[in-house]
Amino acid sequence: MTRPSPFSVRGRRALTLMRDERDLTIVRRQLNRLGMSVAEHDPAELPPMDETFDVIVLDADSVPIKSDPAVAWKLNIPIIALIGTETPSRLKWLLDLQPASFLIKPLRSAGLYTALVVAFDAAQRRIEEAAHVAKLEDRIRSRRVVFAAVLQVMRAHALSEEDAFALIRETAMRHRTTIEQLCADIIAAGGMPNRTSRTA
Amino acid sequence: MTKPSIPLGLVFSRSGPYAMMAREMEKSALMAVDEINQSAAFDFTFAAHLRDPGGVVTSYHAACDDLIRENHVEHIVGCYTSASRKQVIPIVERTERLLWHPARYEGFESSDNVIYVGAAPNHTVVPLVRHMLERIATDVFCAGSNYVWTWETNRVLREIVTNSGGRILAERLLELGDTTVDHIVKEIIDRRPPVVFNTLVGESSYSFMRALHAASIRAGIFIPVLSCSLCEPELKLIGPVASVGSITSSAYFESIESPENRAFVARWKARHGPDSHPSVDGQSTYVCVMLLARAIRRAGSTDVAAVRRGAANHRYESPQGPVWVDPDNNHCFLTPRLARSVPGCRFDIFWEADAPERPDPYLANLDMAAIVTKPTRGHDAVARRSNHLRVVK
Numbered sequence: 001m002t003r004p005s006p007f008s009v010r011g012r013r014a015l016t017l018m019r020d021e022r023d024l025t026i027v028r029r030q031l032n033r034l035g036m037s038v039a040e041h042d043p044a045e046l047p048p049m050d051e052t053f054d055v056i057v058l059d060a061d062s063v064p065i066k067s068d069p070a071v072a073w074k075l076n077i078p079i080i081a082l083i084g085t086e087t088p089s090r091l092k093w094l095l096d097l098q099p100a101s102f103l104i105k106p107l108r109s110a111g112l113y114t115a116l117v118v119a120f121d122a123a124q125r126r127i128e129e130a131a132h133v134a135k136l137e138d139r140i141r142s143r144r145v146v147f148a149a150v151l152q153v154m155r156a157h158a159l160s161e162e163d164a165f166a167l168i169r170e171t172a173m174r175h176r177t178t179i180e181q182l183c184a185d186i187i188a189a190g191g192m193p194n195r196t197s198r199t200a
Numbered sequence: 201m202t203k204p205s206i207p208l209g210l211v212f213s214r215s216g217p218y219a220m221m222a223r224e225m226e227k228s229a230l231m232a233v234d235e236i237n238q239s240a241a242f243d244f245t246f247a248a249h250l251r252d253p254g255g256v257v258t259s260y261h262a263a264c265d266d267l268i269r270e271n272h273v274e275h276i277v278g279c280y281t282s283a284s285r286k287q288v289i290p291i292v293e294r295t296e297r298l299l300w301h302p303a304r305y306e307g308f309e310s311s312d313n314v315i316y317v318g319a320a321p322n323h324t325v326v327p328l329v330r331h332m333l334e335r336i337a338t339d340v341f342c343a344g345s346n347y348v349w350t351w352e353t354n355r356v357l358r359e360i361v362t363n364s365g366g367r368i369l370a371e372r373l374l375e376l377g378d379t380t381v382d383h384i385v386k387e388i389i390d391r392r393p394p395v396v397f398n399t400l401v402g403e404s405s406y407s408f409m410r411a412l413h414a415a416s417i418r419a420g421i422f423i424p425v426l427s428c429s430l431c432e433p434e435l436k437l438i439g440p441v442a443s444v445g446s447i448t449s450s451a452y453f454e455s456i457e458s459p460e461n462r463a464f465v466a467r468w469k470a471r472h473g474p475d476s477h478p479s480v481d482g483q484s485t486y487v488c489v490m491l492l493a494r495a496i497r498r499a500g501s502t503d504v505a506a507v508r509r510g511a512a513n514h515r516y517e518s519p520q521g522p523v524w525v526d527p528d529n530n531h532c533f534l535t536p537r538l539a540r541s542v543p544g545c546r547f548d549i550f551w552e553a554d555a556p557e558r559p560d561p562y563l564a565n566l567d568m569a570a571i572v573t574k575p576t577r578g579h580d581a582v583a584r585r586s587n588h589l590r591v592v593k
Contacts, residue, residue, distance in 0.1 A: 010564045033310055033529050035564035108293060109310045113562065 006120035010035035012054040017043035078123040142180040149183035208246040209267035211278030216255020228482035232489035260287040302484040306352035307561040316531040322560040328449035337394030338366030344399030346373040364573040379407040413442035432477035435545040451534040452480040452520040453547040464519035531559030
């Protein structure tokens, strides 16, 4: 799998949730310099559901903490938070949004590129970590199946646990499948599956 | 009636590790100031206030603070290194002053309070790498000084080269000012790469060029060397023989054939001696002062916001050709050129862009697909006609 480079930001789409015209001017200019497209949305409104974006630039001071939009912005898109108020109550709300990166106001042209690169990199890592966790969870779920298959092979072939597992592992490799998948096949077939049926 | 005088800050390190370049820049700034002051076309004069931070990064902040408080300057021309510019940016942003920055740099910056008159990476490294891939080789050996210019230039080089199926054979770095180049030269002679990309600066570069030249002759081989920073005064420092044959990318060479440049070189030699040569950074510093004077004239004021608007898109026929500020990013439209150093400490220009190129400090518009790889046999980089290259002369 080729990883998209977080450094090339050209062509990506940003959504701004900001009100301060001075900050907006800086963000618009800088995103245009980087070759990104920009859509603007009122932070107090609910998110637009019909469009997709690669990153959200959110003025954290512009959304009331206990409002519906404050909850609605918990989307699966990386958020760059623009921070003015550093009170714990505001930051606690911000942490719930899991911002991928942040900038302190007042904004300058410097900094936004770094925030974007960090956000895109963080978003990519999140996707990869979620896939990794899903794989691990899958393995944990199939642990019972593997255990049952090892027991069955031990009994059928009078092998030690170690040898039974080694046989299953070798067979899985030969069949070019996972240990978990082969074990499920062993349980279903009531024994070692026919070798020729699974050879790739 | 005497003309009103406008204070102008000049911040150049006349002492310290890059004093040679900075002195060239200061000389050029003062030449431009004198020309403005003697010109009937301007209804004001500049009063130059000089500061020498001595090449010490932390002294740049104090030098600018002093110019702003004591001399009430609104405009500062200066800085050679990126490290010094990064020191100055906070103070010009906070006090709403303008820094006119003459040197080429590695990009990835766009302060509203800096006018970037030097070349952006799309003007320097990109045409050079394109030329290398089209005409010389896809595999390259890199030698550079261990700082931001080399890191970023080599990153761009690596991205373009690997995208074209080429390889970075090695990346060897020396600390700034280090002249122990023998191990790198030995490795190059042993491995015989088809081309060397040199981002060494100052004394490191001069030592390297001399040693590589001597070792190449002993070994009976020729390896082309590419550079984005070599200039005429440096050819002299390297030496009349060792400096020959280097391929350099730059927006300015003394050998540009145009009435503006011929007149500029003549004025330069009249002022600094017949054996002296204007450099790319010196010429660019001259252009800074000229662009500033024209912007003040258009604005009718020295006010930073008005001058910024006055500078935007205003075309100036400079020694290096037409130059104007792109208000989208405060960098300049410039004409990229490639040249080969020849005997006599001169550059022979073999390619230039058809028109000034829009500055792209973030390389947001770098189109990898447009870079064609056609390495020719042999090592010489003879320019021939293609879709991308235009032969001049």
